[in-house]
Amino acid sequence: MFERYTEQARRVIFFARYEASNYGSRTIETEHLLLGLLNSRAGPPAVLREAGTPESIRADVEARITRGEPFSGSVEVPLSVESKNVLNYAADSADQLQHPRVEPVHFLLGILREEQCLAAKILRERGLKGSDVEKDAVRLGKENPGRPGVATAVHAQKAILRMLEAWSARDAKKVAGFFGTDGLLTDLQGELWTGPDGAEQALAKFFAKWRGTTTPGELSDLRSIRNEAWLATITWKSSKKTKGRAPSALRLIAVFTHNRGDWRIVWAHLLNIPSA
Numbered sequence: 001m002f003e004r005y006t007e008q009a010r011r012v013i014f015f016a017r018y019e020a021s022n023y024g025s026r027t028i029e030t031e032h033l034l035l036g037l038l039n040s041r042a043g044p045p046a047v048l049r050e051a052g053t054p055e056s057i058r059a060d061v062e063a064r065i066t067r068g069e070p071f072s073g074s075v076e077v078p079l080s081v082e083s084k085n086v087l088n089y090a091a092d093s094a095d096q097l098q099h100p101r102v103e104p105v106h107f108l109l110g111i112l113r114e115e116q117c118l119a120a121k122i123l124r125e126r127g128l129k130g131s132d133v134e135k136d137a138v139r140l141g142k143e144n145p146g147r148p149g150v151a152t153a154v155h156a157q158k159a160i161l162r163m164l165e166a167w168s169a170r171d172a173k174k175v176a177g178f179f180g181t182d183g184l185l186t187d188l189q190g191e192l193w194t195g196p197d198g199a200e201q202a203l204a205k206f207f208a209k210w211r212g213t214t215t216p217g218e219l220s221d222l223r224s225i226r227n228e229a230w231l232a233t234i235t236w237k238s239s240k241k242t243k244g245r246a247p248s249a250l251r252l253i254a255v256f257t258h259n260r261g262d263w264r265i266v267w268a269h270l271l272n273i274p275s276a
Contacts, residue, residue: 004091006101007229007255007266012036014184014267020077021190024068027080030111030119031061037104041182045105047136051126060122073190074271082117086110097137105137156230156256157222159263164217164234170207176200180257180264188270199265206270210250217252229257229266235273249273 005013013028016036020028037044038054051057079087089110094102111119112130159178166174176199179185185193185202188210193202221233236250254268 004094004100004102005225006103007225007257008104009102009107010225010255011039011041011184011267012104012107014186014269015039015041016083017077018073018186018190018192021073021075022070023065024070026077028077028083029080030082030086030114030117031065031122033083033086033107034111034119034122035061037107041184045103045108045133045136047105047128047133048108050132051123051128057122057126060126061118064118064122071190072188073186073192074188074269075190076271082114085114086117086119089113093134093137097134099137103137105133108133109137155258156232156263157219159256160219160222160232160234163265164219167217172200172203172207175203178256178263178265179268180259180266183265184267185265186269188272225255229255231255 012033013036016028016032019032019035020026023032025032035058037048038057044054052060086107087110090102090106093106093109093113094100099106108123108128109130111117112123112128112133114120163175163178166178176196179196179199181195183195183199185199187193187202187206191202193199217234217236219232220235221231223231225231232252232254234252234254238248238250249272251271251273252268253271255266256263257266
């Protein structure tokens, strides 16, 4: 489903998941998608400014929801039924506009089509119309015509293997060097770190504490998500059993992009997979 998404669209989902955990919601609701769209790092659609400032929209959301106890961002949070509908509508809108990739602006169209959801009600009350959003989407399509090319998987895999070598050596600085200037890392506690310096701090703490993995990292999945961008899933397994239970595992999900001859991580999420 997410393979067709641009990097910016994926970041919307990333931040929506973060917003859900921050507000103590066990599902990603449409209001969390809206808050994800407002995040400047996700590249919010220009037309969203017509609905007000990010601060005023967030205040509007907070006034209408019941806030729960925040929990770790490393916990998987599923999409609600309404949010799934929004994403399906977003892909459908991209198809209708003959856009090869799903962009954040398509999410806005999807929200407005899911008319009874909270995010749609907030946007409509603030005067945002589907016709205005569609105009912005058409403009975006004209600025980015054609289908994107496909990066070379062999080169991407080589870069990932170099990162894994640094990881095996527990070299936080070297691993962090693979992160782009605005690269994002969510650690096992759900804390968000930005850029090589932030990643190095997070990884130094991680390598100092984590003793659960003893096997080499395995690149279990690698797929193209857009031109010069690849989604990698890397898993480390523990050879130790705890009280008769199966070993736990560590998983890193990361997006690598190719820029000026180098591969860089634009976002990554560490997950502790508990034993069965």
